[in-house]
Amino acid sequence: MIKNTTLYIVIPFNVRSNDLDGRNLMNLRVKYDDGFAAYLNGKPIAAANAPSSLQWNTSASGDHPDASAVIFQSFNVSDHMQLLKEGGNTLAIHGLNAQLSSSDFLFDALLEIGVEQSGRVADSAVFV
Numbered sequence: 001m002i003k004n005t006t007l008y009i010v011i012p013f014n015v016r017s018n019d020l021d022g023r024n025l026m027n028l029r030v031k032y033d034d035g036f037a038a039y040l041n042g043k044p045i046a047a048a049n050a051p052s053s054l055q056w057n058t059s060a061s062g063d064h065p066d067a068s069a070v071i072f073q074s075f076n077v078s079d080h081m082q083l084l085k086e087g088g089n090t091l092a093i094h095g096l097n098a099q100l101s102s103s104d105f106l107f108d109a110l111l112e113i114g115v116e117q118s119g120r121v122a123d124s125a126v127f128v
Helices: 078-083
Strands: 006-015 025-033 035-040 043-048 073-076 087-096 106-117 120-126
Touching: 006 106, 025 035, 025 043, 025 078, 035 106, 043 073, 043 078, 087 106
Parallel strands: none
Antiparallel strands: 006 087, 025 073, 025 106, 035 043, 035 087, 106 120
16 A cells, blocks of 8 residues: 555536625635645645645645544635636645654535625535
């Protein structure tokens, strides 16, 4: 068996033109152990415990404890909403584990857009 500290996930999804109407907030919500770098249509949008230079065998730059890893952490990526396009889009994840000998590896993601109201997301749509 070949082991590695890296996992690549590519998630294609579609956006309709009316999905974007009036929406001004985009969050990437993730559960991860131990790190990741996320890309929307090929452009970086969020990262945690990821070194600045990523390779095929990169390890996470820190540990994300199991108790935290199973809870969605939200990353406001609203500055990247212009990357969404009508039709086909791709969310790509470079998942990172801290150690080759680690007994676990977790990644789960939701990309949601919505309208910000009083610091919360209203009228949201989840794509992945």
